[in-house]
Amino acid sequence: MTVPARTTRTAVIGDVARLAGVSNQTVSRVLNDHPRVHPETRDRVLEAVRQLNYRPNAMARGLVRRRSHMIGVVSFDTVLFGPAATLLGIGRAARAAGYGVNIITPETADRAGVIEAVETLASQAVAGVIIVFAPQAAAATALYNLPSNLPVVAIEVGVNDEIPTVRIDxxxxxxxxxxxxxxxxxxxxxxxxxxxxxxxxxxxxxxxxxxxxxxxxxxxxxxxxxxxxxxxxxxxxxxxxxxxxxxxxxxxxxxxxxxxxxxxxxxxxxxxxxxxxxxxxxxxxxxxxxxxxxxxxDHDHVGRQSVTALLHLLDHRTGTGQIPAKIVPTLIRRRSTAPPYVAS
CATH class of the missing domain: 3.40.50.2300 (Response regulator)
Structure with missing residues (x-):
């Protein structure tokens, strides 16, 4: 696979198709993870995407498919490590799936703040929303008052099984x-x-x-x-x-x-x-x-799982989607713990 001479213009889907030796439609199928693509063809297309540094236009794809390719995120305590690392996982998984991310931090951590943040994202035509580490009292009431046609996934918000929720154990x-x-x-x-x-x-x-x-x-x-x-x-x-x-x-x-x-x-x-x-x-x-x-x-995994659950909702639009299993943490032993001192 020979990369064409570099130019200053941004690569388009036709460039990927020519380099991989396939049609534009095949490139589109690969980028949208269509199951009926031969593995060797998929590998060629993805290699061409990598070599050309091709970035699909999320807005254009959304218009063609009548589906936004932006995920809205409502996040709290973003200066803390857990929420920040979770947001990083969400961003990585969203990009891998061809989605952008729009993050809003509510001005108030109450029911009204959550609802206002989600309504703002809905007005921007996001495909769905992930709510990250909302205070329990706010989430427990707000999640019942969100638009019924807007797919929502929560992280660490124990409302009920009607909303897919990703949790650490x-x-x-x-x-x-x-x-x-x-x-x-x-x-x-x-x-x-x-x-x-x-x-x-x-x-x-x-x-x-x-x-x-x-x-x-x-x-x-x-x-x-x-x-x-x-x-x-x-x-x-x-x-x-x-x-x-x-x-x-x-x-x-x-x-x-x-x-x-x-x-x-x-x-x-x-x-x-x-x-x-x-x-x-x-x-x-x-x-x-x-x-x-x-x-x-594994906060990064939590973020990735939330995107997976949201994409499942977007693809099926029925039922509650997949409820991921709780993510089990591990103990990391270092030198701040030891047997208690016993005087001789």
Whole structure:
């Protein structure tokens, strides 16, 4: 396959067809993932697309097929690692499927804010909408008031099975954190939780509590945070004043980072005096002092799964679409956890 001499103009579908030795219609079938294309032909077309750096015109394709090729996204807490990494997964999956992405962050995290954001996206003729990490109270009412003809997929919003929802198995993640600390010999585990209006935070609380109860251990009072390092810092100062704390599970790595600072400033050594486990596995987790043991959910996969579920809705337009299985996180062991110190 010989690439034509480079020119300054943007490649069009005819250029791809000529380079691959096929018709324009065949190129279109490959780009739209039509099943009746021979594998060798598909490979030739995709190689030509790569060599020519061909980018289909999403708007034109939408007009031809009477279907928009833009996905609307309503997202909250985009400065946090989990939502940001999820958005990255959505963007990658959307581009791979030939869709653009239009992201709106509501001015208010309530029912009216969610509805207004979705209505704005609907007015821009998006093919469907993905709602990312909405506060539970807002989502529970807003999702019942969206346009009935607009395909919607939610991430971590437990309304009901009428709306396809992509979820991380938060309870299992919390269980892995607590079991790890108990297996090291800690008698119980304290928890610095996320906001009460977030389903993912409450699922982590339930997983933490259930694991302690199943092991017959004392369940300490929950310390409620807001996902921020400042909340973790204040919790660290508070817990450092107690002499019955040897292990802490933080609901996200930002709060765990703050915990480490609060404990350090209080003269508490991690993990010699207190072990700390986070949740998210932010890119910096392995470079903290000490490197942070944490729970790793695959946020990128969450984003990709939400696009897959939305595309299934768009292709079928009946029923509730595919409800993806919960995505199970993994424990990443580093040096912020150790057996409790026992005085000789």
């Amino acid at each position: 938060q309870s299992t993640g919390a269980r892995l954190a607590v079991e790890h600390l108990l297996e090291l010999g800690h008698q119980t585990v304290w928890h610095v939780a996320g906001p009460r209006d977030r389903l993912d935070a409450q699922d982590r609380v339930e997983g933490w509590r259930a694991t302690l109860e199943a092991a017959g251990r004392t369940v300490p009072p929950v310390i409620v945070g807001d996902w921020s390092a400042e909340a973790g810092f204040q919790a660290g100062l508070q817990l450092a004043r107690r002499d019955d704390v040897t292990a802490i599970f933080a609901a996200n790595d930002q709060m765990a980072l703050g915990l480490l600072r609060g404990l350090h400033e209080s003269g508490v050594r991690v993990p010699d005096d207190i072990s700390v486990v986070g949740f998210d596995d932010i890119p910096e987790a392995g470079y903290l002092i000490p490197p942070l043991t944490t729970i790793r959910p």
